[in-house]
Amino acid sequence: MTAAPTPTSTAPASGSQSARQxxxxxxxxxxGVYFGTVLVKSEAASWYRIQEMFRFQDFHMFGLIGSAVLTGLVTTTLLRRFGHTRDGDAVHVADKEPGWKRYVLGGGTFGLGWGLAGVCPGPVFVLLGSGVWGMLVVLAFALLGTYLYGTLRDRLPH
Structure with missing residues (x-):
């Protein structure tokens, strides 16, 4: 009696896949913890620094935002040229659709929320972790805004 051949597979075992995940x-x-620490230490999550930026009293936040834009440009370029996932699949960064309405409306809404809350949505969790409990209100309205966008998306200009 001969043993049945065992199938060969290139897929990793489920235990190995769970460990990798x-x-x-x-x-x-x-x-994320490192990024949050950088946000706090660089004062990017500081309400006072944000107010100074909106009043054109200090260059600090403009420098941070400029360096973030530059980093985004470089990493997007590198992803388009050399990007791949951990499994070796190619990463595709789609080009943006032309048009100005979506950027003006989206940027205006984002800027209005940023100005009213005194904080960009990025550091909300960092500020909560720092004990600024007022950010729970900002988080609640950010989630509400996301829900409303999802509900009204088909009726909005894109």
Missing amino acids: ATGLLTYLLV
């Missing part, structure tokens, strides 16, 4: 999640968590 957990490692990826831990990496994202550590990068």
Whole structure:
């Protein structure tokens, strides 16, 4: 009696895949904690720094935002040229659709919320972690705005 041949597979075992997924999640968590620390230490999450920026009293936030834009340009260019996932699949960065309405309306809404709250949505969780409990109101309205956008998306200009 002969043994049945075992199928060969290039897919990793489920235990190995779970370990890889957990490692990826831990990496994202550590990068997020590091990024949050950078936001707090650079004062990007400071209401006072944001007010200084909107009043054109200090260059600090403009420098931070400019460096973020430059970093985004460089990383997007590198992703388009050399990007791939951990599994080796190519990363495709789609070009933006032409038009100005979506950018003016979206940027205006974002800027209005930023000005009213005194904080960009990025550091909301960082500020909550720092004990600024007033950010719960900002988080609630950010979630409400996201829900409303999802509900009204088909009726909005894109």
